[in-house]
Amino acid sequence: MKILKFGGTSVGSAQNIRKVHQILNSDQYQNTLVVVSAMSGVTNLLEAALHRAASEDRAFEEDLHNLEQLHITTIEELFPVALHGALISYIKREVNKLETLLEGAYLIGETTPRLKDKVMSYGEQFSSYLINEFFKSKGLPSTLGDSKAVIKTNEKFGNATVNLPLTFKLIQDNIDTTAKEIRVFPGFIASSSNGYTTTLGRGGSDYTAAIFAAALHAEELEIWTDVSGMYTADPRMVKQAFAIPLISYEEAMELSHFGAKVLYPPSIQPVLEKQIPILIKNTFDPDAPGTRVSHNSNGAKRAVRGISRIGKISLLSLEGPGLIGIPGTSHRFFQTLSNGNINIILITQASSEHSICVGISNDDAEKAEELISAEFQNEISENKVYKPVIEQDLSIIALVGDRMKSYQGLSGRMFSALGKNNVNVRAIAQGASERNISAVIADKDVKKALNTLHEAFFEEQVKQLNLFVMGAGNVGKRFLEQVRAQKKYLKEELKINVRVTGLANSRTMIFNDQGIALDTWEASLNEGEKACPEQFRQKIKAFNLRNSVFVDITANREVAFSYAEYLSSSVAVVTCNKIAASSDYDHYKDLKDLSRKYNTPFLFETNVGAGLPVLDTLKNLVISGDKINQIEAVLSGSLNFIFNHYDHSTTFDQVVKQAMEEGYTEPDPRIDLSGIDVMRKILILARESGYHLELDDIESNDFLPEGALKTDSVDAFLEVIQQNRSHFEQLLKKADEKNCKLKYVASFNRGKASVGLKEIPADHPFYNLEGKDNIVLFYTDRYPEQPLNIKGAGAGAEVTASGIFADIIRTVNN
Template sequence: MKVLKFGGTSVANAKNIKLVLDIVLNKAKKDKLIVVVSALSKVTDLLQLAASKAASNDETYKDIVAEIEKKHLDALKELIPVSEQSSLLSHIKRIINHLETILDGCFLLGELSARTSDTILSFGELLSSYIIAESLKQNLKNSSYKDSRELIKTNNNYGKAAVNFEVTNLLTTTFFSSNDSQVVVMPGFIASSLDEINTTLGRGGSDYTAAIMAGALNATELEIWTDVNGMFTANPKIVKQAQPIASISYQEAMELSHFGAKVLYPPTIQPVLRKNIPIHIKNTFEPEAEGTYISDVSTSNGNPARGISHIDNITLITLEGPGMIGVSGSSKRLFEVLSNESINVIFITQASSEHSICIGILNSDAEVAENAINKAFEIEIAQNKIDPCIVEKNLCIIALVGENMKNHQGLSGRMFSTLGKNNVNIRAIAQGASERNISAVINERDVKKALNTLHENFFEENTKQLNLFVMGVGNVGEKFIEQIHQQKKFLKENLKINVRVIALSNSRKMHFDDDAIDLDSWQTALDNGETANKELFLEKVAALNLRNSIFVDITANADVAATYEHFLRQSVGVVTCNKIACASAYDNYKNLKKLSRQYNAPFLFETNVGAGLPIIDTVKNLIASGDKVHKIQAVLSGSLNFIFNNFDENNSFHDVVKEAGVQGFTEPDPKIDLSGIDVARKILILIRESGYKMEIEDIENQAFLPKECMDTKNNEEFFKSLITYNSHFEGILAEAKQKDSRLKFVAQFENGKASVGLQFIPKDHPFYNLEGKDNIVLFFTDRYVDQPLLIKGAGAGAAVTASGIFADVIRIGNV
């Protein structure tokens, strides 16, 4: 014999019930069956709501009853031929009338007892099982119906009654020994006390009903039919990459179900575990899917962890004080208090010093627990031997579960290191002696991040997901997105990095998609996005709270640079080509670096100097390896190098600057490049990264532009001024030719002093042959004395700058 249980979604409506009947009829060809069914989807919630409204003298309970009646009548009319509906419809109406009578009583009395509540809630399963049993008879005459209340006997603990297995097993075996039906349909969830009063087995109790039947009759298998393909490695609604578990042990299944794996009601396993009866979790809507097989054997494919689960709405209560140290019975008193209040303890941990004990309970029990504990220990509290209990609400328990975890070293460290890298704060930790479960209490807001991070680390071949929030999609931004799109598959297959763009923003619009923006159509998505709002952008990034979040700044905006502190404090990494933050006040620069370390949030800005050239990274490595930089000489502006390499007798200064803008070498405001401030920022960043303290005001800027050019208010005025002062620029060019030199805008640092300015470079200098938009940097250090360390290459352009930003993102992925 097999026992099959079908949940609420499986019997939600007539269409789904037909799928259930197909499964039952197919299996009935080989085995005798007991079919246990839940109430139609959402009906139990409706019954509970109706009861609550009736007890509150709210007459709208009658509307809910009408909705329940219609739901069942509609299902019956679709499942049963018209010629046979009359008596069945009358029976349904009689049941509904009985329900309404009880609710009328609640309305008149203005109260709802636990006993009455159980009776009201039982109507869902009574109605669904009757309809399904009658529908089955249309296709299988040798089928019957049995009311579970006649077989399952409990105590009078209404709401979650305890089963009297001795009486239940006797009644069950006696009934089925004389029953010849091929299929017997039974309502789940409901039972009755020894004095024939309705009781229920707790929400999810239909699973338990089926397990009780399977255990009593030594069934060959218990099948739980639901709307998912078995137990998953994590909640698939939270972790998109979660996978079904093919095989799992009873103990592992119990741990996962206890910690919120809702596909299985935790008490279900006990009745079948004693008899070693396997449980098979199957999907009603994909009956051919493998599902999850629960038995005394678990196949793990080498992974000691089998799943990650969690419980929401947890409160942590801590009792501590010197009066607990070495005092026998403190724990006993604490748990007696909670037991007397019928409060279930989900989590326990105690310091080895005996100074404190910490428990996890549901938020709904927190107030009662706090008052009861403080009252029980009021004498010790008054004597300052024990502190009033500390209550922390809105927490969550996450648990890593696996039968073989005890045989693998370092799993706890791996788990907590993974959480720590994403700044998930752990409030308490517990690990049972069986080492089958490692539990941690965290803030509720971090649960999605924590589950995804752990799942990625333990179940996804170490593929690391990076979630990017990109601000600025001009020339460089477009190239950056193009490069991500092009390399996405390569990164995932070869570097195990999954790069997702979650948000894009320009000065007009912004668009978020927490399932990742489709990079084939990102322009359309952004154009149709909401109005750009920097504050709202920050709020949305914080609210999503995704693991490995990275804010990518591809702007030159000071206001955007001012947001880095906010992102770092949220444990969001920052990758930027915007030089303003690192060239701002030294204290701000140091604070950003400190926050990066404190919140484990990378802060990378390689493209601040030299676009895609590895200049900053080289400096970091020199300093980290113990070298010391004494002198820096550099041409750090690709745009200025392009301008002075192309400025000659045939090309006016005005025309060359225009062309540099067209090719994307200059900033939107070319004065930023031509004024020298951009180069000053770059050399300042190199100086700071070399370990020196300096402010931008300390750098001598030897400007070559006339003051009138710098004082222009817009680009149109600026370009007109270049024409007006053309003779000035021609004079500079003539002097260079006279000295047989080339013009280069040079930044330098030596003996604690720095300057930027236009220089005449002779033929024997390394800068002389620097062509196009190239940059060059010479580092003179303790190790590089006679011959400096030289880095040279393209230092401007959208593609190389985008590649530098992309390289920083990959660096984070490789950490």
């Protein structure tokens, strides 16, 4: 025999009741007992009506009308017209009885637990009656049972305790397990030995079904609901969550305790004792396999089976030297809360006995604080114990699994993953059975924490990267195209799922926590909200996504000076903007320190050499113990392009214009030609080599004619260099006479740095440097005479974008 329970959403409308009929209209359910909940929303409607009546508010009549109309509408949609009269008469007759009860509450201006149970029973009574009648109208052999006649309880109204021996006997005496029929029973409802209607509390319909299953030794208990089983995490918060095929009773109870709403823990107890499997199925997707709950069932052999949470939690802490070594203190603490009917959800106590901390519902927080303050009033007045402290807006997250105790390092993985994503853990608890590890965190971090842990324990090590990109110009466009083109490869080969979650240019910005479509981003950005760097940062903070990376593809000073805010929020920073790393040394060092403190990457490979691995190579030299003594470099792809193309067949100003048109210079070429860009690069190289250097310490040998850099516009600057063509021709002539080429060179030698235009002889490594290429020579203790040479394209949108992309991938392995 099978026992099936259908929840409120499963029977919440005529359409859904038809789905229930389709499920039961099968040979496998010829001998079945069906337990049903009230139609969705009905229990809340009854509770509201009773509350209004007891408050002497005649609005309860409107609630009654809505209740009646809901069921009449269901009848009209489910049944042929010929059956409407009798069915509607039944509903109206019962609603009249209900109205009499509510009128009584209205007249005396109060209610009682006994009256409330009587009123609340009508929801299941109505649904079971209509469903049974519908089954009969469809030709199914169905009869309506009376739960009150066979489930007997004490008179603790609202949450009655079942007399299981008596109940089991009544069920066994009254139900023929061999009959080929369907029996429909209302869930949630029972009666006392005196015949008073009682209810079984939260999860009562599940409990009803479990009682029938245990009493009748059912082969299986099926719980039909609106989800396809118990999930590895809440699918509303974790999109990658999936149904768990097999799970043990104990694991199911742990997950249910920590917020998984598919099952209510007490409802499992009767079937657990009889070792009857539970199958959780989806009424709206009956072909989905669902979750099977049974004894010691762990088909996947996973240590962690699920991640769950309880929201709206407060921490109550009691601390003080007077707690240490004083017998009975914990007893007083917990006894006080127990006497106040305050449920404790989590307990943690320091081994020094200096503090006791418990997790309780937010609703109980104020009352608990008052009770504990009163109980320990003397100790508090003598400063032996401090005033109890309440922290609110918290949640508990828990890893659950029977096999967790057999695996080492699970706690480390859990807290390491949370820490890397700036999720602060306020309290920790682990049961002696080691079936769960619980942590208390801020409500605002719950979604990020669940996704972080799900990624760490369930997603085959596929790491989600959430990119917030500022700058969608020449380099930004190519970067976004590279991300789009490589997305599939990264996921399949490197197990990295990259999505752009925020995007901004100088005018507008857009966000999508599920990822911005990279084939239509330009159209979307055109319709975005007004751009603001501070609001962009606040949006990232509000999203609070795991593995977030801020990608700066601007040359904006305000943006560069916001990095500290990102790093201290555990948001990685990847940038081609040189301003931050070449700012005051103290600011540069603060950013590096923040990166280490929060274990959050701060990467700026493209600050020097675009896509060339200059800084990465330098970092590896330093880490391995080598010392950088001297650096010689051509670090400006734009200047190298200009001087490689400047000859006697053209003019200097024409070559500059060509470099601007082809995108080798900044929009304002004065930035390149002033040498400030190269100064910043050699400064960054010196700092990354371990030297304390400021920008003002770098000697700059200007090659431009006087007044060129003081112009107030790009056009004026181009006009000045056009008027001084002879100045540049003279520089070129002098180099030609010496059989040299002009190169703009950056030098660093044991703490001193300079930049300037130099005449490079034919035997020098820089002489044959072509196009926009860069070259860096590192002279170190290991490379004293033959330097380590890095050479390649050092400018251009495509290579710069690829360097940014490479840094983003490095954040995964940080």
